[in-house]
Amino acid sequence: MLFLKGRALAALDRKPQALEVYRSMTSSYPELAEPWNNMAALYLQAGLTDPAYEALKTALSINPRYGVALRNMGMVQLMLSQKAFADAARHGIPGAQAQAQAIGRIIEGN
Numbered sequence: 883m884l885f886l887k888g889r890a891l892a893a894l895d896r897k898p899q900a901l902e903v904y905r906s907m908t909s910s911y912p913e914l915a916e917p918w919n920n921m922a923a924l925y926l927q928a929g930l931t932d933p934a935y936e937a938l939k940t941a942l943s944i945n946p947r948y949g950v951a952l953r954n955m956g957m958v959q960l961m962l963s964q965k966a967f968a969d970a971a972r973h974g975i976p977g978a979q980a981q982a983q984a985i986g987r988i989i990e991g992n
Contacts, residue, residue: 884910887903888907901924904924905921908921913944915940922935931962938954963985
C-alpha cells in the first residue's frame with residue numbers, strides 16, 4: 883500500500899511527499915528494489931543525478947535483473963557522460979561539445 887501511495891503522490895505532482903514515502907520504505911523494507919528505483923526516478927526528474935545513481939546502485943544490488951532500474955541506470959550514466967563532455971568542452975577539449983550534443987540526442991530519443 884505504501885508503494886501505491888508513493889506512486890499516487892508522484893502522479894499528483896506531490897513529489898517531496900512521494901520521495902518521503904519511498905525513503906521510509908527503503909528503511910522499513912530494505913530488501914525491496916522498487917522503492918529505490920522510484921526514488922531514483924524522482925531524483926532524475928529533479929535533475930539530481932548523483933543521488934539517483936546511488937539509489938539505482940542499491941536497487942540493482944538488491945535485484946541485478948530489475949529491467950526498469952537497469953534502463954534508469956543507463957539514463958543516469960548517459961546524463962553523467964553528457965555533463966562530463968560538456969565540462970570538457972568548457973575547458974577547451976576539441977570534439978567534446980559534439981560528443982555532449984550526440985549524447986543529448988540519445989537522451990532525447992533522437
